[in-house]
Amino acid sequence: MSIAIVDARGWQNTLDLKTGEKIDAAGPVIKLVKDVLQRHPYPGDTDPGSNRWVSDTAFDLIDRYAPRFVFLTYAAQYFSGRYTPMSKETRARMISDVFLEAERFINRSGFAAIAVGTGDMTPLLGFIDVTRLDGLAVCTHWSTRYAGLYGPSPDDMKILEEHPHIEKIVSQEEVVRLFDGTPEQTLRLPEYLMLAREGYAFKTISDAMRIPVMIPSLNFNVPLHAPGHTVEAITGIRQILEEDLSEKNVALIAIEGVGLDEFLWPHRPCRNSTEWYYYEPGEAQYLTIVSGRHRFLDYPTGSGYKYFNGAEGAARSYPFSGHFKSIPEGAFASTFPGKSIAVGNKSMFMHMVTGADLSVECFARNLYNQGTMAVIHRADKL
Known part of the structure; x- marks a missing residue:
């Protein structure tokens, strides 16, 4: 113990x-x-x-x-x-x-x-507001680079793919391939992982921390x-x-x-x-x-997204x-x-x-x- x-x-x-x-x-x-x-x-x-x-x-x-x-x-x-x-x-x-x-x-x-x-x-240049999507975007309090995405609609994907401050959207399959993930680990992953450009942070419904000046x-x-x-x-x-x-x-x-x-x-x-x-x-x-x-x-959860399990x-x-x-x-x-x-x-x-x-x-x-x-x-x- x-x-x-x-x-x-x-x-x-x-x-x-x-x-x-x-x-x-x-x-x-x-x-x-x-x-x-x-x-x-x-x-x-x-x-x-x-x-x-x-x-x-x-x-x-x-x-x-x-x-x-x-x-x-x-x-x-x-x-x-x-x-x-x-x-x-x-x-x-x-x-x-x-x-x-x-x-x-x-x-x-x-x-x-x-x-x-x-x-x-x-320096923090601004936030990427992902609180009004049809799907659910989540990230941890201390991560600014990564946010997980669950159940996005086609409209969500179009908006996010065209967002000037989102560098990349990575599928669950690509994350699993990169880290040689197991089936059990795959269950913890969101459907997509979003990557912010330098200087930007995601704003999600799960974020209740103080606003930073540097990230x-x-x-x-x-x-x-x-x-x-x-x-x-x-x-x-x-x-x-x-x-x-x-x-x-x-x-x-x-x-x-x-x-x-x-x-x-x-x-x-x-x-x-x-x-x-x-x-x-x-x-x-x-x-x-x-x-x-x-x-x-x-x-x-410590790597930029949360395993969402209601x-x-x-x-x-x-x-x-x-x-x-x-x-x-x-x-x-x-x-x-x-x-x-x-x-x-x-x-x-x-x-x-x-x-x-x-x-x-x-x-x-x-x-x-x-x-x-x-x-x-x-x-x-x-």
């Missing part, structure tokens, strides 16, 4: 991660994690101290748990850049600060760093800092983790909202795509990195884990025999996509700070 501990500004609850029900649980790892949460309240997604919170929380866990593999996500600059208008100079300082923070972590911890930027940002660019390639390695695609990052961990402690660092144009450490372009598809910052991108294979069809009831598993209905298989840390931790200021990611023994993340929704959450997947390595 995976155990979740939610800390709402000092008020802690221990829960079964799968059911969300309160449980009575004790032990040295649970005490360790509770103490760490109490010492490190989360300042907020766009707070200047948010990225520092990631490092400081990781230091605390390293001192008490002694992991050999650490997965960190620094995301404050992604949230700030997405929702806060700022000058080029202000953004440059913000990007510089996150690299200084990552450098502080490496210098103090002594871990070797492999760092990947999740992609550049570009992900066309990130067919992302920057990778991996000293001593040449990696062609993000599917190759897992292999170099395995190689380096045979000799030293390693930190895999994801720097959100930073691409080839702004990445400040030595780096090489790394393919973040296959044919017409590229990964936006999200679950599918992270899972592809940590599993070494494309995961677009495993978790399609028969699904209200009861569900993993109520604190977003749209996940199970713990993803094949994440690197879940198969690594040594100790591992994950810390990040991006909700739901650290405990569901890294596979780490212990994870700590912000517990925030739509930028509203509700505290912190830790998940214990393995309590037998202390």
